[in-house]
Amino acid sequence: MNVGLGGIRGDAADYEFLGNGGELGALIRTYDWASTPLGPVAEWPGCLKTATSLLLQSPVPIVMLWGVEGVMIYNDAYSVFAGSRHPQLLGSNVREGWVEVADFNDNVMKVGLAGGTLAYRDQELTLHRKGFPEPVWMDLDYSPVLDEHGKPAGVIAIVVETTERVLLDRRNAAEHERLQKLFEQAPTFMAMLNGPEHRFVLLNPEYRQLIANRDVLGKPVAEALPEITSQGFIELLDGVFQTGEAVSRYSEKILLQQSDGRVEERYLDFVYQPIKNDDGEVTNIFVQGSDVTERVRAENHQKLLINELNHRVKNTLASVQSIVVQTLRGVQSKEEASTDISGRILALSRAHDVLTNENWDGAELVDVVTASIAAFAGPQRSRVLISGPAIRLGPRAALSLSLALHELSTNAAKYGALSNDTGSVDIQWDVAQGKEGKTFTLVWRENGGPPAPASLRQGFGSKLILRVLPTELGGTASMDYAEHGLVFTLEAPVDAIHDESLTSA
Amino acid sequence: MLVEDEALVAMLVEDFLTEMGCDVVGPAMRLEPGLQMAATADVDFAVLDINLAGKHSFPIAQVLRERGIPFLFASGYGVAGLAEGFETTPVLQKPFDRGELEKAVRRVASIG
Numbered sequence: 107m108n109v110g111l112g113g114i115r116g117d118a119a120d121y122e123f124l125g126n127g128g129e130l131g132a133l134i135r136t137y138d139w140a141s142t143p144l145g146p147v148a149e150w151p152g153c154l155k156t157a158t159s160l161l162l163q164s165p166v167p168i169v170m171l172w173g174v175e176g177v178m179i180y181n182d183a184y185s186v187f188a189g190s191r192h193p194q195l196l197g198s199n200v201r202e203g204w205v206e207v208a209d210f211n212d213n214v215m216k217v218g219l220a221g222g223t224l225a226y227r228d229q230e231l232t233l234h235r236k237g238f239p240e241p242v243w244m245d246l247d248y249s250p251v252l253d254e255h256g257k258p259a260g261v262i263a264i265v266v267e268t269t270e271r272v273l274l275d276r277r278n279a280a281e282h283e284r285l286q287k288l289f290e291q292a293p294t295f296m297a298m299l300n301g302p303e304h305r306f307v308l309l310n311p312e313y314r315q316l317i318a319n320r321d322v323l324g325k326p327v328a329e330a331l332p333e334i335t336s337q338g339f340i341e342l343l344d345g346v347f348q349t350g351e352a353v354s355r356y357s358e359k360i361l362l363q364q365s366d367g368r369v370e371e372r373y374l375d376f377v378y379q380p381i382k383n384d385d386g387e388v389t390n391i392f393v394q395g396s397d398v399t400e401r402v403r404a405e406n407h408q409k410l411l412i413n414e415l416n417h418r419v420k421n422t423l424a425s426v427q428s429i430v431v432q433t434l435r436g437v438q439s440k441e442e443a444s445t446d447i448s449g450r451i452l453a454l455s456r457a458h459d460v461l462t463n464e465n466w467d468g469a470e471l472v473d474v475v476t477a478s479i480a481a482f483a484g485p486q487r488s489r490v491l492i493s494g495p496a497i498r499l500g501p502r503a504a505l506s507l508s509l510a511l512h513e514l515s516t517n518a519a520k521y522g523a524l525s526n527d528t529g530s531v532d533i534q535w536d537v538a539q540g541k542e543g544k545t546f547t548l549v550w551r552e553n554g555g556p557p558a559p560a561s562l563r564q565g566f567g568s569k570l571i572l573r574v575l576p577t578e579l580g581g582t583a584s585m586d587y588a589e590h591g592l593v594f595t596l597e598a599p600v601d602a603i604h605d606e607s608l609t610s611a
Numbered sequence: 612m613l614v615e616d617e618a619l620v621a622m623l624v625e626d627f628l629t630e631m632g633c634d635v636v637g638p639a640m641r642l643e644p645g646l647q648m649a650a651t652a653d654v655d656f657a658v659l660d661i662n663l664a665g666k667h668s669f670p671i672a673q674v675l676r677e678r679g680i681p682f683l684f685a686s687g688y689g690v691a692g693l694a695e696g697f698e699t700t701p702v703l704q705k706p707f708d709r710g711e712l713e714k715a716v717r718r719v720a721s722i723g
Contacts, residue, residue, distance in 0.1 A: 413688065417662070420687035421617060424706035428623035435626075454619075502664045506618040566622075574618045578640040602641070 120148040123155040127162035128182040133196055134158070142197050143175050153259060157251045161262065170251065172260035176200035176215050187267050189235030206239070207231050214248050218261030224248040228268050243272040297393045298381075299327060304343045304391060306330060316372075316397060318365040333363045343391055346378045350388050353378045357402050373402035418466075425454060429566075436565035449481070449516055450509070450566075456480065457508035461501055468604075469504040471497040475533055478511035486524055494535035497546065503579060503603040507548075510575050513567035514550050514594060523555030523591045530554060537600055544600040546581075552591030579603060612657040613637040614645040614671060615685070616664050620705065624658060624685065627709045631716070642666040649674040656720035657682040658703075658712075661693075669694045681719040685712075 124131045140146045144154070154172060158179055161168040167187045169180035178195050185192040191203070200215070201208040210231060217224055226246040233242045245266040250258035289296055289310050298308035303326035322330035328340050337360060346353050354377045361369045376395025380388040429450045437443040456477040460469045471494065479490050499507065511533075515524075523529030535548040568585075571594065576583040581598025613628065613635055615621040621638040628635045636652045639645035642663045649657070649671045657675055659668045661684055668684075675682045684693070685703040693702065701715050 417687035420705045421620065424623070424687070425617060425619040427706045427708075428619040431623055432626065500664065502616055509618065569622060570618060574622055574638070574640075577638060578616070578618055578621075580641070580644065 117148070120146075123159045124162060125159060127159075130180060130182050130185060130196070131162050133193055134162075134179065137197050139197065142177050143173050144177055144197075151253060151259070153251065153253045157260070157262065167265045167267075168262060169265060170260055170262045171200045171211070171215060171218070172251075174215070174219065176211065176261070178203050184265060187265055190237065191235055204233070206234055214261060214263070218248050218250045219258045221250050221258050223250070228272055230272075241269075243268045294394055294396050295376075299343065299391045299393060300389065302344075302347055303328075304340070304347070307390070313393075316362065318363060320363075331363070333361060333369055337361060343378060346380050346391055347388050350380045350382060350386075352380060357398060372397055372399045374398065422454070422458075426451060429454070432566045432569075446516075446566075450512065452481075453478065453509055453512035454505075457505050460508070461504060466501055468498055468500050471499055471507075471535060474499060474504050474508050475511060478508050479515055479533075481512075481515065482519070482524065486519070489524065489530040490533065491530065492533045494533075494548075495537065497535065497537065498604060500604050506570075506575050506578050507603075510571045510596075511550075513571055517567060518552055518555070518592070521556065523552035525556065526554070528554045529591065542599070546596075546598050546600050546603055548596045550592070550594040552593070555591035557587075557589060557591075612639075612648060612652050612654040612680075614639045614648075614657065614663070614668055615660040616640045616662070617660070620660075624712070627712050628658070630709060631713055639671075640664075642668065642670065645671045646674060649678070649680075654680060656680065656716060658716075659684050661686040661688060667694065669697060672697060672700070683715050683719050 121135050124134060127134065134147075139150075144150060147155075150158075157170055161170055161179070161181050164181055165183055167181065167183040169178055169184050171178060176199055178198055178200055180188070180196070188195055195203045200211045204211060214224060224246070225248070226244070228243045229246050230241055230243050232239045234240075235242070245264075245268055247264045248261050251260040251262050253259040289308070292310055292312060295312035295316050296308075296310045297306060297313045299305060300307045305324060305326050306322045307324070309322065317331060320330065327343065328335050334340070339360070342353055342355075345351075354375075356375050357373050358376065360372050360374055362372050364370050374395050375398050376393065379392040379394065381390040381392055383389050430447055433446045433450065434443055437446060457474070460473050460477050463469075463473075472492065475492050479487065479492075482490065515531075518524040518529075518531055523531055530553050532551045532553065533548070534551070535546070537544050537546050539545075572583050572585060575596065576598070579596070579598035579602040581596065581602065583594070583596045586593040586595075613621065613624055615624055615638050618640075621640060625635050625638060633655075636654050637648060639648045640663070645659075645663065645668060657671075657680060659672060659675075659682055661668050672682055672684075683701045683703060684697070685705060685707065687705045693700065701718055703711060703715050
């Protein structure tokens with residue numbers, strides 16, 4: 107046996123079995139195997155040589171642990187895995203070579219030398235490959251190497267490091283969890299629809315709420331939400347699936363079934379986003395959006411209010427126009443015109459005040475009467491007596507009655523019972539059951555005024571009081587010029603004075 | 612024929628029509644009397660307010676249409692308040708003056 111330091115130990119023939127064994131083949135040739143339990147290579151048993159030759163030829167990282175000590179022989183691929191621990195690992199006992207995982211390898215040796223095999227997938231071990239401890243994941247497969255007598259003489263291990271893949275998987279899982287959380291907690295509704303039938307594969311709590319918690323998972327949209335099939339949404343999804351182009355809609359009306367079976371109108375902002383595979387084909391459609399029903403309703407309500415306000419302003423302007431045009435026809439002087447126009451516009455304004463207090467829903471008759479005679483101050487006011495039960499007037503009736511009472515009051519102040527110091531006015535109203543339903547009666551009775559003032563017979567006032575007012579209320583009006591003063595009587599069905607709110611149309 | 616629910620406006624339009632040489636039937640100031648009048652009155656044309664104390668006057672317009680009586684709308688809502696089927700009917704936006712009324716009437720009816 108030729109043992110020389112630094113040179114090839116023994117005869118070249120002893121190493122022929124190594125073949126072209128790469129870097130490790132060269133190292134094995136020069137290694138002092140005599141100092142290990144294996145002894146010089148020339149004395150190695152055939153099975154050790156064969157196994158060594160086999161692993162050196164393999165591109166897969168393989169290490170062999172020989173004998174009870176587990177002396178390490180490995181290939182080039184394993185040396186890459188071993189990092190800075192190579193080349194010291196070669197020829198060392200595995201429990202000392204990988205001292206940080208000695209227990210793990212102790213078990214491997216026991217099992218292997220007893221003829222057993224071991225397999226680990228993504229096994230985590232803490233190794234010191236770069237001078238500090240780091241977690242490493244590996245697929246590990248151990249099997250015994252038998253000697254000429256069929257007895258286990260060593261253990262061969264295939265070691266494939268999976269650290270990169272494991273860490274990537276973990277990052278993906280964390281990312282997935284983050285997205286899942288985002289999806290679950292999103293304030294908007296979200297769903298994932300798969301395939302040309304748009305099957306629900308994913309939906310978040312907001313989406314569930316939108317569809318009244320129906321069980322839709324795995325079902326095509328048309329089957330899961332049958333009420334929307336006729337509303338164009340399926341066609342929209344089909345279009346996105348075919349063209350691969352996203353579609354957005356704002357304040358889109360949709361009729362959705364509620365948990366009680368009722369179909370309710372909702373308004374949605376939403377986007378259908380196509381999801382494509384690596385070949386650019388649409389596989390899924392991501393649905394995301396918000397229920398904006400409350401916003402749309404508020405907007406519609408506001409539009410209605412503005413429209414209604416405009417209507418009311420135009421009608422009021424027409425009323426003022428009517429007052430001006432018709433007053434000018436009947437007056438003798440500019441002063442009279444000015445006084446009459448102002449008086450009538452103010453009467454209209456007071457009627458508006460009464461109605462505004464009630465949100466234009468109507469008014470109490472007593473408030474209308476009180477407002478109409480409010481122009482009289484002091485002693486004159488005390489000569490007007492009002493009495494009658496509480497009666498609700500519709501807004502139209504309230505307006506017309508206000509104007510009529512203004513005309514009567516002005517007439518009384520100019521020519522009637524309130525034109526002297528002693529006269530008085532008695533305003534009474536009542537509701538009585540008649541043959542054709544309830545009848546409303548209002549009587550304006552003047553006492554102690556100058557006899558037979560007849561000026562109300564012509565002009566704006568008389569036309570309003572005797573013709574238009576009874577026409578409006580579907581009743582009758584009459585004027586008597588009694589000895590004690592003027593008496594005006596209005597009769598109308600109660601239904602007519604309860605006309606509907608102006609905003610209801 | 613005049614249908615207008617607001618007393619002051621009814622008086623004014625009635626005056627306008629009288630000055631134009633028309634004999635005015637009405638005013639009807641609510642939907643039900645308006646419907647009755649539309650069914651029976653012998654008139655050349657009608658001026659209809661749209662909102663009659665909370666109800667639309669379109670049923671009256673329908674009756675007039677069936678009888679072949681021309682009509683126009685007068686409304687504070689303007690064109691925006693028109694129901695389906697009446698989009699082409701002329702609408703006078705309140706307030707309006709006699710000239711505008713006269714022009715609109717000439718559009719829908721041939722009167723002396």
